Amino acid sequence: MDKLKKLWCDVRKNRDCYLMLAPFMILFVIFTIVPVIMSLPVGFTNFNMAQPPEFVGFDNYINLFLSDKVFTKAIRVTIIFAVITGPVSYMICFLLAWLIDGLPKKLRSIFTLIFYIPSMANVYTVWKIIFSGDMNGWLNSTLIEWGFIQSPVQWLTDSRYVLGVTITVQLWLSLGAGFLALSAGFRNIDRNLYEVAYIEGMDSKLQELVYIVIPSMKPQMLFAGVMQIVSSFTAGTVAQELVGFPSTDYKAHTIMTHAYDYGWVRWEMGYASAICTVLFIAMYVCNKVISRLFKE
Amino acid sequence: MVKTNKQKAGNIITALLLIILGAFMFLPIYLTIVMSLKPQEELFIFPPKLYTLRPTLDNFSSMFDILDNNRVPFSRYLFNSIAVTFTVTFSQCVFVSMGAFVLAKCRFPFSKLINSVIVTSLLYQSNVIYIMQYAVMSKMGIIDNPLALILPSIASPMGLFLMKQSISQMPDSIIESAKIDGAGLFRICWQIVIPNQKPALMTLIIFAFQASWNMQGGSLVFQEQYKTLPTVITQISTTGIARAGETMAASVFMLIPPVIVFMLTQSQVIDTMAHSGIKR
Structure with a gap:
């Protein structure tokens, strides 16, 4: 009872904080928290949107891991995808943001725009034409012109290339949020720090990176890390738009594509929801590990 | 500062790296623009050319023709898009900034919990959420109403996370001294904290603008x-x-406003710290 009273006292003392947080929180609860909570139990049901959900316990999860062969493939593809695109694109984001930061203002704006523009455009059509399987495809016609290949390669349907093509486009698209946040972070570093360090005799870019940049950029780096986890684990749209759905031999079939398949194609929302929950747990663990790394 | 040879070499490598990566990033966009300017018959030339022989705006005009053929004139769609985008961007910046400031700089009951809920919600991606969101909106009676496009986009957990991370870097001493001078939290937020967070705020504007401008409703x-x-x-x-051709024209057309906003916000991102007089 006493504890409750103390809490209430604390809450009243911080009334202003709650007031300022309220507009965001009200909308956040209504449009994010409530739907999330409502969707949690769906994974334990059979739900086809037409009839009321029917409780089936852990059946969905058991089926998922024991009898769904495509899901096993999807896990593999997702892991390959996440392991390649996640770290690589994170490092590219960081490197580019860092390089750009040293440029004069005009050049900096131009390069930031060039690296960010893919995230703003709807570009699947152009990639489809670049990788198009006939001789009209840009890549094919270029390679034929230069004599590397004799006949056009089926980039988007040949099971050997599907994953590679998808990863390339994903990398191209993935600079987005992380890159912009990191370059904003670089703008926030106190310029005096560099001068002081210069006077103190620091002479290499590497030292600058270790002693100034990383310590002052931790919050932005964590943000970029989380965004990278989200985008690399939930990648699926790129594959669907580019190499079709389902992709040849399920070579670019990620967990998210699998969830899309069951959710929007077969209308088995219970099963789709179970898939998403598994993905969420994987991302949550990954996030915990990365946050731990940043705290140290 | 005298440049050493080592630094010169470093600069050249930097320039090369930026140009190569920049070319890779920009090529598809360049192709989109070129294709939107190509007349129909040039689309089939083999091998496809990296430039167009007779640039034309035909694709654009036929795109506008198709758009104008609906029962509602094109200008109505444009107005809707601008109204939705502006409302979302403005409210998101205001709400998110206040929330982020409080969560980053004040300690109060449940603040830790709220923080972790927001980050966790970023990770929960499920197609069932959209159905439940739809259910919530239909309960509220805002389906088939512009509010259905506006309200759910305002409270962006990503935006809040971004702003919170950036604000958390500000030294506490500034806020403390403002408090001692008698400023309320609201004033501290809008007169001291947010003006010092221009890089993050401009990033937030870009995210919000681009997401709401491209939103499929x-x-x-x-x-x-x-x-x-x-x-x-x-x-x-x-x-x-x-x-x-028309699809490319539409892509290019949709790309113009975000690029303009991007350029405007980038020109605002000056070296804030150098001008703000904050010393750690």
Whole structure:
């Protein structure tokens, strides 16, 4: 009872904080928290949107891991995808943001725009034409012109290339949020720090990176890390738009594509929801590990 | 500062790296622009050219023709898009900034819990959420109403996370001294903290603008007079090389406003710390 009273006292003392947080929180609860909570139990049901959900316990999860062969493939593809695109694109984001930061203002704006523009455009059509399987495809016609290949390669349907093509486009698209946040972070570093360090005799870019940049950029780096986890684990749209759905031999079939398949194609929302929950747990663990790394 | 040879070499490597990566990033966009300017017959030339012989705005005018052929004039869609985008961007910046400031700099009961809920919600991606969101909105009676496009986009957990991370870097001493001078939290937020967070705020504006400008609202709003541009463009655009010109024209057209906003916000991002007089 006493504890409750103390809490209430604390809450009243911080009334202003709650007031300022309220507009965001009200909308956040209504449009994010409530739907999330409502969707949690769906994974334990059979739900086809037409009839009321029917409780089936852990059946969905058991089926998922024991009898769904495509899901096993999807896990593999997702892991390959996440392991390649996640770290690589994170490092590219960081490197580019860092390089750009040293440029004069005009050049900096131009390069930031060039690296960010893919995230703003709807570009699947152009990639489809670049990788198009006939001789009209840009890549094919270029390679034929230069004599590397004799006949056009089926980039988007040949099971050997599907994953590679998808990863390339994903990398191209993935600079987005992380890159912009990191370059904003670089703008926030106190310029005096560099001068002081210069006077103190620091002479290499590497030292600058270790002693100034990383310590002052931790919050932005964590943000970029989380965004990278989200985008690399939930990648699926790129594959669907580019190499079709389902992709040849399920070579670019990620967990998210699998969830899309069951959710929007077969209308088995219970099963789709179970898939998403598994993905969420994987991302949550990954996030915990990365946050731990940043705290140290 | 005298440049050493080592530094010169470093600069050259930097420049080369930026140019190569920049070319890779920009090439598809360049191709989109070129294709939107190509006349129909040039789309089939083999091998495809990296430039166009007779640039034309035909694709654009035929795109506008198709858009104007609906029961509602093109200008109505444009107006809807601008209204939705502006409302979302403005409210998101205001709400998110206040929330982020409080969560980053004040300690109060449940603040830790709220923080972790927001980050965790970023990770929960499920297609069932959209259905439940739809259910919530239909309970509120805002389906087929522009509010269905606006309200859910305002409280962006990503935006809040971004701002919170950036604000958390500000030294506490500034806020403390403002408190001692008698400023309330609201004033501290808008007069001291946010003006010092220009890089993050401009990033937030870009995210919000771009997300709401490109938002597909097809399943939320059905009346023609409430639809926004992306929805209508998805309706009319078909893939395939024959219609590629118009599709590219639409992509280029949709890209122009975000690029303008991007340029405007970037020019605002000056070296804030150097001007703000904050010393750690």
